[in-house]
Amino acid sequence: MKIIKTVMAAAAAAMFAGPALAGQTFDSVKAKGFVQCGVNLGLYGFSAPDDKGNWSGLDVDVCRAVAAALFGDSTKVKFTPLSAQQRLPALQSGEIDMLARNTTWTLSRDTANGLNFTTVNYYDGQGFMVAKKLGVKSAKELNGATVCVLPGTTTEQNLSDYFRATKMTFKPVVIEKNEELNGAFFSGRCDAISSDASQLAAIRANESPNPDDYVILPELISKEPLAPAVRQGDDQWMDLVRWSGLAMIAAEEKGITSANVDQMMSSADPEVKRLLGVTPGNGKALGIDEAWAAKIIKQVGNYGESFERNVGKGSKLKISRGLNALYTQGGLLYAPPFK
């Protein structure tokens, strides 16, 4: 696998090191009439087909938002499910127009892999979950603990980095399959289990014998900002994807929801007027309809609605907002001015 990855990265780098392709994506997407969006094969809360084969999730909503902005219709999306290995080549080769597949924004992906990341739609990070009866309140108390972890991912590396940096020891219990890993933890084979915080929340909510018996420790030992990405070389397209995501955050800041967006059209707030296109300008600058943001909010909802519906209170994951709250509420979400 590693060799394949290296070869692919080398080939991709060789092919995309040359002059960037002129702004074709925006025009070609507009011409074909739908957005081809790369998503996860099945990660509940982010992108997964339901029983009827309809896609839903936080990442899926970003795709829908872009379609709503460009075409005024959030259903004009085609989803390409991608495995972790194919996701970057699929975007590089032009098979998909944008990638919204819980992909961590890193420097090498942003540069050598020829991608551009837009705005972060979920701040994740690796954490720990322990049984409440251990009485552990902080990751700093985990010296000598046995920790269940998946092999070969950055997860395992982050874990050993963390324990080395804090001069503690730990015994890893490395298990290949998610189900078995969780089973091992709940049967008491490990003191702690380490994974992305969103995953830990999902595991606790749905796979533990009793969710209240387990706590997720407050420390996050890695940064995993998940962001939609586009190919380098078409700035107009990148702007559209970026500001579609930001519009959802701005809408939440201003208290505009899918339910009240029609009333808000007559708001006196100049910022709301600009966002919803009552005061024109933003649409023209992006090269799309002036009511683009209003259509996103109407059809997809603001960020908060999308969050609660897919991973928050309204979903089976019950993840709290945490870092993904607005900056006014202790989170990291912050939309630049819409003017």
Added chain:
Amino acid sequence: MNPAPDDQTRRATAASEIEEPSSAQTPERAPPASQLRLLGWARKNLFGSLPNTILTLLAFWLLWEILPPLVRWGLVDAVFSPAGGAASCREATGACWALMGEKNRLMLFGVYPYDQHWRPALATALVIGLLATSAVRSLWGRWLIWAWAVCLAVVGILMWGGVLGLAYVETAQWGGLPLTLGLAILGIVLAFPLSILLALGRRSDLPAIRALSVGYIELVRGVPLVSVLFMASVMFPLFLPEGVSIDKLLRALVGITLFTAAYLAEAVRGGLQAIPRGQEEAADALGLTYWQKMRMVVLPQALRLVIPPIVNQFISCFKDTSLVTIVGLYDLLAATKAALADPDWRPFFVEGYIAAALVYWSFCFFMSRYSQWLERELAKGSRR
């Protein structure tokens, strides 16, 4: 324990052998206990010697340990009705077959449009029906070729749609069992003739053709299927101009076909080598052309010999189709995984995988049994 069951059995056997010719004169008696059907068989085969006895007891103990809990888990305590949802499964201690009631459509058909599921269902039924028909020797004939042609056309229309008022469904939305069957059957059907050509090419007297065949076979056999699929679906598009794309499903199918053909070619070559030179020389002496010779003399004998390795390859091709999940296609296994992504049902992954395994198993079992029957059937001519 009886000290000498062996001795008794032997004596009884000896006696019956002697008595048999004159059985008319002696009055009938019940056979000794050691000769009674079940009991005697058990005594002879299960408790014949000390190691046998120990193994038997061990086996019974294992069955006793495994079977009752398995039955309890799989049947007695299991939840069958999906009415209660995942919650009723969590309360039960047994298997959660309700999962299948809830998720069967996603597992069987992937992300194919929900209200159109009857189309892949009908297509699958057609293909399976025709497969079964083709398996019956008395029905073999030229009409089957036409039947398959018509069947494939109908299946294509059903799956793609776009005509006769059926909504168009692109291949990216195909999934589940129809995809697995389609990849396997088309892969096998296309790979088989290609493999015969490759095998003949490898034995050819023409250096260019021989080198080409050897090069191809060794190259493809030298890499795992995963990397062939990767090349087909990840690397290949990088070399196409932007905007030009070849269907993902087609690329995977070509990858599987090329891969299977290389392996099959070696199996076929094994058969060709087993045919004595005299056969070819005799055909030459009759003035047959190369293709006549191969078609009428060599290949019929060679292929019959290599049915086991060929079917082996078919079966492995069928199972290998599950690898297409890495190129983002929802085959049966990937669709099962997608169904299990739902947190409500994730704890019941064992049931989901068991169901998928049963489907794979039933197709593979059919193939292997059929090949055994076919071997016997085709060997009738040379049986003594």
